[in-house]
């Protein structure tokens with residue numbers, strides 16, 4: 138047996154892994170040293186050519202060679218100046234726990250592939266349901282992330298609401314022909330996966346009604362109530378209201394109680410997309426912002442955002458386990474009824490997937506290690522950093538803040554002397570920072586309705602900082618803002 142043929146499990150697995158892990162760890166350190174910053178100072182073409190060269194010039198030792206190349210060529214969220222996306226630096230303890238999962242490879246589609254992992258996922262979900270404020274009749278599953286969780290929420294909504302109205306089982310009969318048009322309500326700032334889910338579910342993206350937002354990108358609850366009323370008046374069927382607890386760009390939290398009320402009044406399912414803002418539940422300071430989340434029929438949480446887990450660590454929860462009915466499946470080779478009667482549980486019926494990794498394990502280890510209080514301190518540290526950076530933007534003569542951070546992210550821009558050049562200069566300065574390997578800063582656009590706000594001049598492009606590294610210092614943030622302003626000046630004075 139060659140080294141490459143050794144297996145990771147069994148009594149000998151640990152011994153086979155040990156020298157390989159040494160190689161990986163050395164290569165990670167070497168790659169990070171060579172990069173010396175948040176991202177390699179290369180254009181996409183230069184990086185591709187460099188990686189090609191590594192592949193063609195190396196004679197062996199591929200694990201080390203390619204790991205060093207991957208580390209060198211990564212955007213590293215552990216670098217304080219890598220602050221664009223909801224792309225967190227994972228905790229070392231979570232990554233070590235995940236290595237155990239990779240080595241053992243449990244699969245949660247049947248008990249006989251994952252005995253302990255099945256138990257641990259079930260108890261983790263009960264703990265997370267309590268964190269949300271759900272009672273003991275809650276149920277859930279680990280997902281690939283907010284995208285899959287949002288799809289599941291809307292799927293259960295479709296099956297329940299349209300099934301109740303038509304008397305059919307939608308998962309069997311498909312969408313009812315004729316009848317009232319199904320509609321989904323989400324804010325203009327809701328994640329695009331809501332629309333995609335509507336498309337996948339046969340409702341069509343056009344079924345999603347975009348409810349206006351205020352300046353902070355929070356859903357206007359009055360506008361939601363009006364949209365539901367008008368829709369019902371047109372004889373349509375409101376299937377679901379998707380409230381966002383922590384929008385991707387600004388961390389804005391829709392008024393959850395005020396969304397729950399009209400949703401219930403019109404018989405619509407309430408799904409709360411807390412993929413980002415769910416992390417606030419860990420913090421005593423921020424948890425009150427999510428007041429009302431327990432009224433939701435279903436919730437999306439992402440522990441690979443404000444939870445410091447390596448991807449994927451998505452969580453989907455429903456308030457009442459019986460609303461899961463349309464997803465339940467009996468596969469004779471995975472969860473035969475006699476096994477279940479004999480006390481062998483199966484999680485198959487909770488997931489859209491069949492083979493499924495034990496992503497709950499790293500979260501369980503992290504929660505035991507740090508506790509809610511320890512994780513809450515990390516959330517608060519990132520919130521403090523966001524407020525410090527926003528204050529720095531406000532105080533800077535060439536930077537302009539869009540709105541105060543709610544969670545750990547905010548929008549701003551470099552103020553060009555010629556307002557007509559604002560969008561072009563802000564877009565270009567971000568690419569300059571990438572090319573120079575100086576910083577990874579986000580870039581987005583304000584919803585159409587918010588462009589040209591009073592006193593702000595034209596232009597929708599905004600830069601974004603998303604602070605997810607609790608070990609970042611205030612002097613790192615000073616350096617980051619100086620780099621942004623300098624890149625803006627360079628672009629503005631350029632051709």
Ligand SMILES: *Cc1c(COP(=O)(O)O)cnc(C)c1O
Nearest residue numbers: 282283284328383384385412413
């Ligand atoms: C990130 C995010 C998503 C998508 O989640 P993935 O984990 O990337 O699939 C959905 N909704 C919101 C609000 C998000 O921030």
